[in-house]
Amino acid sequence: MVDGVTAAPPPTISLGTHFARELADMALPWQAEEAPDPRLLVLNEPLAGELGLDPAWLRSADGLQLLVGAAVPDGAAPVAQAYAGHQFGGFVPRLGDGRALLLGELTGADGRLRDLHLKGSGRTPFARGGDGLAAIGPMLREYVVSEGMHALGVPTTRSLAVVATGRPVRRETVLPGAVLARVASSHLRVGSFQYARATGDVELLRKLADHAIARHHPAAAGAAAPYRALFEAVVAAQASLVARWMLVGFVHGVMNTDNMTISGETIDYGPCAFMDAYDPATVYSSIDAGGRYAYRNQPIVAEWNLARLAETLLPLLHEDQEQAVALAVESLGMFRPLYDAAWSAGMRTKLGLPAGLDDAVAGPLVDELLAQLQQSHVDMTSFFRTLGRAARGDVEPARNLFLDIVAFDGWLERWRALAPDGDAMDRVNPVYIPRNHLVEEALTAATGGDLAPLERLLAALAAPFEERPGLERHAAPAPQDFGAYRTFCGT
Numbered sequence: 027m028v029d030g031v032t033a034a035p036p037p038t039i040s041l042g043t044h045f046a047r048e049l050a051d052m053a054l055p056w057q058a059e060e061a062p063d064p065r066l067l068v069l070n071e072p073l074a075g076e077l078g079l080d081p082a083w084l085r086s087a088d089g090l091q092l093l094v095g096a097a098v099p100d101g102a103a104p105v106a107q108a109y110a111g112h113q114f115g116g117f118v119p120r121l122g123d124g125r126a127l128l129l130g131e132l133t134g135a136d137g138r139l140r141d142l143h144l145k146g147s148g149r150t151p152f153a154r155g156g157d158g159l160a161a162i163g164p165m166l167r168e169y170v171v172s173e174g175m176h177a178l179g180v181p182t183t184r185s186l187a188v189v190a191t192g193r194p195v196r197r198e199t200v201l202p203g204a205v206l207a208r209v210a211s212s213h214l215r216v217g218s219f220q221y222a223r224a225t226g227d228v229e230l231l232r233k234l235a236d237h238a239i240a241r242h243h244p245a246a247a248g249a250a251a252p253y254r255a256l257f258e259a260v261v262a263a264q265a266s267l268v269a270r271w272m273l274v275g276f277v278h279g280v281m282n283t284d285n286m287t288i289s290g291e292t293i294d295y296g297p298c299a300f301m302d303a304y305d306p307a308t309v310y311s312s313i314d315a316g317g318r319y320a321y322r323n324q325p326i327v328a329e330w331n332l333a334r335l336a337e338t339l340l341p342l343l344h345e346d347q348e349q350a351v352a353l354a355v356e357s358l359g360m361f362r363p364l365y366d367a368a369w370s371a372g373m374r375t376k377l378g379l380p381a382g383l384d385d386a387v388a389g390p391l392v393d394e395l396l397a398q399l400q401q402s403h404v405d406m407t408s409f410f411r412t413l414g415r416a417a418r419g420d421v422e423p424a425r426n427l428f429l430d431i432v433a434f435d436g437w438l439e440r441w442r443a444l445a446p447d448g449d450a451m452d453r454v455n456p457v458y459i460p461r462n463h464l465v466e467e468a469l470t471a472a473t474g475g476d477l478a479p480l481e482r483l484l485a486a487l488a489a490p491f492e493e494r495p496g497l498e499r500h501a502a503p504a505p506q507d508f509g510a511y512r513t514f515c516g517t
Contacts, residue, residue: 093186
């Protein structure tokens with residue numbers, strides 16, 4: 027019995043070994059450290075069901091042993107994955123899972139293959155001097171923000187569970203430790219390709235590319251130039267992903283090449299946050315002093331990272347280096363038009379604008395609005411939701427957000443003349459996001475043993491577009507005394 031829950035009969039769980047077998051040169055067999063006193067903090071029961079896992083069993087003593095990696099099914103082959111990466115622009119040829127472990131792949135009820143991956147499960151040979159551990163707060167942050175992103179419709183890795191280990195973790199102070207069980211379409215990254223290319227083994231690079239095609243972009247296999255088709259599929263996926271980030275005000279914080287997936291899912295929720303007052307220069311990461319990964323730079327950085335992916339693929343694109351470069355440059359040129367189209371379409375939807383509206387009308391309308399939001403320090407999320415009310419005739423709440431009301435009135439008049447659809451706006455503009463002050467409040471309480479604020483926050487985030495009574499505090503911007511916000515990587 028664990029926390030009053032009777033252990034269920036052990037289910038039959040099969041963890042695939044696709045990555046470990048097919049890419050053994052990038053997989054180091056390893057085991058998680060023992061957790062002296064595992065205690066479940068949060069379990070994602072809907073996700074467990076999608077993966078064919080019994081939530082009751084996961085809550086049992088045996089289930090917790092799986093969630094911390096201490097006991098895995100027969101036939102499983104846990105590995106630490108090798109990858110390289112550009113970190114804040116500087117190339118590191120050997121990074122890898124320093125405190126993480128791929129337990130294996132699960133086949134969900136929908137037939138999709140997904141990784142079951144741990145974070146904070148102990149040191150591996152890739153740890154680079156770190157302790158391999160994680161504290162409760164950062165692991166719960168990843169759970170909250172990744173599930174919030176999922177509910178917002180942003181492609182993302184997801185969180186299955188956070189388990190307290192009973193082991194202390196030393197950071198600035200001593201904190202209680204935890205392990206996150208994370209689920210992803212895969213953990214293949216731009217950095218994976220950088221590692222393979224850095225070995226000089228073209229056949230390893232080819233195997234990795236073939237693995238990525240089979241796992242994520244199978245249509246590329248039938249293309250005349252499959253590796254170029256793979257690259258273009260990743261370009262398209264990332265253009266769409268980053269546009270979705272921008273439309274909800276998400277700031278990643280560490281857009282290193284080892285944190286850009288081949289699948290097009292968001293990964294690594296360390297120093298990340300959602301923008302409060304609209305400001306393109308917003309930076310939340312404590313380690314991003316130069317603003318490399320500021321909100322406005324995210325599309326630029328994504329394109330830069332994709333250029334690094336293109337460099338790794340050159341030997342597969344054409345045997346002649348010059349021609350390979352020309353092909354890569356041409357394919358990379360797809361990113362900006364795809365991103366711009368996704369961003370523009372998303373902004374039109376957020377504003378409830380009619381289909382077919384001329385770009386000459388929509389473009390300046392969007393640009394002027396964003397300038398006014400920045401000038402008046404208007405909360406991005408609250409504004410767009412309030413604007414839906416203005417589309418239905420209740421304009422005062424939106425007007426009251428601006429310092430220059432005359433300028434906003436002029437914009438409002440032109441916008442309302444286009445007959446915006448307020449109901450359509452409410453379907454894409456969230457009421458609830460992982461508000462920074464509420465996330466911090468929940469993590470602080472949970473670290474101290476009180477899970478109630480975390481549970482309330484997760485309940486609000488599960489249905490972000492549905493306004494509900496009693497959740498007014500979860501819809502409100504941060505109080506003025508919250509101050510400047512900084513997030514940390516947790517290592």
